[in-house]
Amino acid sequence: MRFDEAYSGNVFIRSHANYEESQAVIYGMPMDWTVSFRPGSRFGPARIREVSIGLEEYSPYLDRLLEEVKYFDAGDIPLPFGNVEGSIDAIRSFVSQVLADGKMPIGLGGEHLVTWPVIQAVYEKYKDLVIFHFDAHTDLRDSYEGYPYSHSTPIKKACNLIGGKNVYSFGIRSGMKEEFEWAKENMHLYKYDVLEPVKQVLPTIGNRPIYLTIDIDVLDPSAAPGTGTTEAGGITSRELLDTIHFMAQNGANVIGCDLVEVAPVYDSSEMTQIVASKMVRELILGFVK
Amino acid sequence: MRFDEAYSGNVFIRSHANYEESQAVIYGMPMDWTVSFRPGSRFGPARIREVSIGLEEYSPYLDRLLEEVKYFDAGDIPLPFGNVEGSIDAIRSFVSQVLADGKMPIGLGGEHLVTWPVIQAVYEKYKDLVIFHFDAHTDLRDSYEGYPYSHSTPIKKACNLIGGKNVYSFGIRSGMKEEFEWAKENMHLYKYDVLEPVKQVLPTIGNRPIYLTIDIDVLDPSAAPGTGTTEAGGITSRELLDTIHFMAQNGANVIGCDLVEVAPVYDSSEMTQIVASKMVRELILGFVK
Amino acid sequence: MRFDEAYSGNVFIRSHANYEESQAVIYGMPMDWTVSFRPGSRFGPARIREVSIGLEEYSPYLDRLLEEVKYFDAGDIPLPFGNVEGSIDAIRSFVSQVLADGKMPIGLGGEHLVTWPVIQAVYEKYKDLVIFHFDAHTDLRDSYEGYPYSHSTPIKKACNLIGGKNVYSFGIRSGMKEEFEWAKENMHLYKYDVLEPVKQVLPTIGNRPIYLTIDIDVLDPSAAPGTGTTEAGGITSRELLDTIHFMAQNGANVIGCDLVEVAPVYDSSEMTQIVASKMVRELILGFVK
């Protein structure tokens, strides 16, 4: 009988019961109010957790078990609907606390703009930060139709903050001409592929701290239909798995990560959240020390 | 303003080719960024238009043809994603121009907050305005989680602007206790039903100008599953048709109207936009002189 | 003709194994090539059969069991895709044979145009024929965009053949103005309702043979979303059941019937074919002697 214990409802499988003892913290950022096309990623975090019950706790790729790691699922950060600045503040404040407590942040989105306050918090702690960005889109706009906050802008804001030479984008296949031209001069951008360029870049990074942000639409629409803006010509889920495993097995010092833009309503098969939950398991097993 | 240029989106069936000659203007308000539950109503206007091709141009209820009326479909008002105040300003400005040109505004939403700037514009012109509000929800909050703009607030804002004694809500079956108590003291609120209370109220209005705002969720979920926040126990589409026809045939002086909260992604059968497009036809035939 | 060979498709529950011994014949007319809006009713017959497995064999309404009746499910009539005249000929020929063999035809559609050749065959045998037509749409066009064959035309063709005074339409809520005006002069058309007008009409028919054709869209979209052209303001499935039972219990001499326009792809819940299969059971139990 479970009456004497708190019920731990919708959390990522094998979440540890205690925040203090945990090495990492999973949290949802259920925001989708600045997206330019199809909304719905606010429900991404809840559904990624829901289907995690279907995961095995063991990764045959990394030969490691979830029970070897202590992570705490803190649920979704409460965000004020439609209030962009209030939401950004709430996320930055939450992640700053996680970092201050010495824990690795693992975020679930939500639209990609949620990564911007996370990077602000992470950079506060890690001044030699490197960003790895897996995405179909450049996300390098300064603003969208005159408004400075949009899911098309977080990587540009990150470049402005930490310096474009510390930012690496992979798998990119869509953006404005100006974004691609700016990237060529100011940062590292690899088109179409992820695994091969990561293999080239990683040895040059050494032990510097990496924040890894994955937009699920880096995958081909066939592998991740449940996202706001799918873009044909993407990578397979196997290439993404192989990349995470390559990084984990070659000493990448990932000190925080997120997986964003899962919008379950566009995928009646639930395939997108299922692939996302597997990626989260591999991120935990690969990068939480 | 785009009135002088060709609109390049799809249009409601039998839309007149010319703005100047038209008696009424249809426009979309594709905003859904403050919704508290399921987003997606930004695509409501486009899909209502899309399925209008399946409508007959004749109403056997009103014995009138669409070609007897001149209305211009101006397309969707361009709104900045995630920017609430910018969106509200754009809507108010657009509708003010329509009214200044002596045309009847017929709006398609979009979340219910879009009705707020419309009412501001309409009240500017019609000082003895009466509002008829068909909805499952009170929409009488002052704010939502501390933020003054939310799809739960437009009717409260309207009461504050034009006086609660001029606002009539029908079909209401969900809200906070405080909202129902406030309504009892300050405005006219009819629970559950629409047709019978409208029959009682209409004769007391005389020839005063009525703005009619219909939230599609006044219908039972069975008749309109494609909306963000369905609420069991609603009216049938036949009761809504009967109400519109009663008003049209009993001299209701409707000087503007909207139909909001159609969120197509939750209705793979397309039933919701199809019922909405029929209601729009009846609104045109019933109220455009 | 395939009557002498075993049919190797799925069949309606409790179909009798033998054509010769059967009192009635079920057959599909999987044609949807002239529809003006959303196609897909070609799969209606197969899916109505598929879900019939979920039916009980007993009707508590009529207190009768399927095993008390002998009916043979002949499968779908093979129709040449896109060839309208060839399809019409195939249907007429099939039904003529069924009638010649002294069996009651029970057809599953398919678009409503399939009813036209059936009526031709039935009228050949029953010269004092009456047609009962349950539908949202008048179906009284002479042609559609200049082409004489369309799912908008079968009832007009029927009126021309057997005389409009022998044709009764019920539940109608959509059509062109010209159609409604023609109907007023030339046939019997009851708007919106089905049960009450049937109660009025049936006693005037006496024992004359009735062919009953049911377009599933006579139901409200909430009860039958899976059809090409849904039309808000329809009747409930309970009203349709009550009507069938009233007819069965008041001596209606139904000598043939069909149920058409089920298009399963628009209804991911399968509700439409499930309600249709129940109606077919009640038609069998109510009208096969």
Add this chain to the structure above:
Amino acid sequence: MRFDEAYSGNVFIRSHANYEESQAVIYGMPMDWTVSFRPGSRFGPARIREVSIGLEEYSPYLDRLLEEVKYFDAGDIPLPFGNVEGSIDAIRSFVSQVLADGKMPIGLGGEHLVTWPVIQAVYEKYKDLVIFHFDAHTDLRDSYEGYPYSHSTPIKKACNLIGGKNVYSFGIRSGMKEEFEWAKENMHLYKYDVLEPVKQVLPTIGNRPIYLTIDIDVLDPSAAPGTGTTEAGGITSRELLDTIHFMAQNGANVIGCDLVEVAPVYDSSEMTQIVASKMVRELILGFVK
């Protein structure tokens, strides 16, 4: 910050944090392995909870707030997949403990067979028990294809246990002929309607304890498409609400209840779990003292 408290993920809205202090206990019974047609109700409890976030905490029907009641959501009872007897034992044991602790059980299904062990536990405590059963189906089989456990059997088992004269079924419109005949002799069965017969029966019950079991398919398919075996001709969600409210406002002594057979996968609109979650709110507000 919420770090010092346990995260209370997927629970019914406003669930109390503490079992001991609660008056009622909500629990899921995620079993669907004996269903004869479409499985999937194992996910019903989780999805009913998920959408409860969209509910208001206030009922305008009963003028009562959820915070006026203390109920604890204990999550889903762990059940062994495919092991019918093990599952039944687990449910009976859980509910017996809830009752021994003086709390009202509120169960979420799952297939209807889950009600059988609940009734066993309830009858152990309440020897003058009356059962109210809202359903489309008789559920009066002794066995299904020779196997004694099936979702078609729980009411028969209940009749055998507590005496058929203490069992009242409402809204029934499907079953075998033998079941209807058995019911006529041995229990109380009301066909098609729910509200009117409940109004007749309730005064005859006095203050006897009532266990109320609601199969969501008592609703018409239009109002609850997400269930394994939909049956046309059912009641509206408004009639079900009115019945619950009539019982609550006329002294029905409901000492336990359940709502079963929600199978979310057949309803991409989520309407079924949304209506179910509203019914659960009304059950709590109506019957938890």
Add this chain to the structure above:
Amino acid sequence: MRFDEAYSGNVFIRSHANYEESQAVIYGMPMDWTVSFRPGSRFGPARIREVSIGLEEYSPYLDRLLEEVKYFDAGDIPLPFGNVEGSIDAIRSFVSQVLADGKMPIGLGGEHLVTWPVIQAVYEKYKDLVIFHFDAHTDLRDSYEGYPYSHSTPIKKACNLIGGKNVYSFGIRSGMKEEFEWAKENMHLYKYDVLEPVKQVLPTIGNRPIYLTIDIDVLDPSAAPGTGTTEAGGITSRELLDTIHFMAQNGANVIGCDLVEVAPVYDSSEMTQIVASKMVRELILGFVK
């Protein structure tokens, strides 16, 4: 002809406002009445346009912007439902005019039979025509169940018209034995792959005019589920993109093209129309001079 009037449907992103000034014309051919399996491609053109709003105007593959090209979206050609010959005539007539006006035709389907009248019109102008055909299916039937018009026949008709030695099919993985045998003797057919054989064939074509017809089902079902007849074992969207880019960058003289068989109703994720709209952008940027 409608060239002189404003088109009132939705248009492909960045469509030029003026027919006369345009170098290319986009048009829909919303016909699906001869398909042998699942209909629905009549809505392909409208939905490809609808989602084009989500496209960037820049191709990082071709380093070119849509605004560098002038194309006019003429909307859908009005076709008589179910009237095959009338539809074929309407298409041929429309395309002949486009060609006479010196503009490149870019067609959206619709079933593959629509390509037949286009080829007739194109061949009228380009007597040394070569056809490139990307498809899962041979489409080499003479007739289908005795009827000469079917979506299984257009390539055979093309071979008969322009000579099989001028027709190249790529990616083929389904057909009758007789079709494959006929192809081996009479035309060029490459099984399974597209990119590699195109690389071999293109240099042999020189500057001869190529008409490129793409059936979306050349893609694997995983990349394009929304089509009538999916066929496992197809190419990825990346291979299709690479092929278009190879042709564009190696001097292929494409003087017209189409993309057909998008049937949106089978793809609730909208992935198929999204990938199709990206292909259309690349066709415009790759081949319109």
Add this chain to the structure above:
Amino acid sequence: MRFDEAYSGNVFIRSHANYEESQAVIYGMPMDWTVSFRPGSRFGPARIREVSIGLEEYSPYLDRLLEEVKYFDAGDIPLPFGNVEGSIDAIRSFVSQVLADGKMPIGLGGEHLVTWPVIQAVYEKYKDLVIFHFDAHTDLRDSYEGYPYSHSTPIKKACNLIGGKNVYSFGIRSGMKEEFEWAKENMHLYKYDVLEPVKQVLPTIGNRPIYLTIDIDVLDPSAAPGTGTTEAGGITSRELLDTIHFMAQNGANVIGCDLVEVAPVYDSSEMTQIVASKMVRELILGFVK
């Protein structure tokens, strides 16, 4: 046994009319009651048959026609819902008879546990049996939550029966750590890939009889979303086709096979059953002598 009576359900395309004359027998095993995550595979066999109508009868891969082979589709084996042991007995008994009659068994699932009784029957006849197992999951559990029957156990049971050294698993990417460790010591397990390891293993088998069991989830979720437990990182449908063809063209002595775990409700595009039906065609053409 039903062999002496006509089967009256839908059948796989080109099924032979006569059991006695057939070389192979297709049968469904519509069981899904022990699955641990999402049920629904009970409808897999019926839907695989349904879409087989869309298949060509010719394989361009194997250059063989279905009419060159005689196979009888016996329909679904009647199984008692929720009764695991009764179902297993029914399957074993059915397959034993098929084998006794000298025919090759070709099974359609249903959950993977159905393979266990088949293997028992097959091993009874072929004592030097080899099992080829294509799957995402190890299926090597001894029990699931204490219960010996589960869709996670059939391969372990098979290893215990025929000896793990005779069992080869391919494509495996999920399981418990204990399962992978057990496999390393006791059987042959190839991770992630199928084609390459099959190329290595097949020559070592010689002419020994092979039973081939394919869980559709060996495919990547993108190619087969309609299954209970999808697992990212799988093979393409082309790799599975290539593997079947390699085996067929290199003398694999396949004496029985099955394809299981197709759960149509999770795939509104029907892609999964369509790919499955093509695989069944290739299995027939590749392995029935």
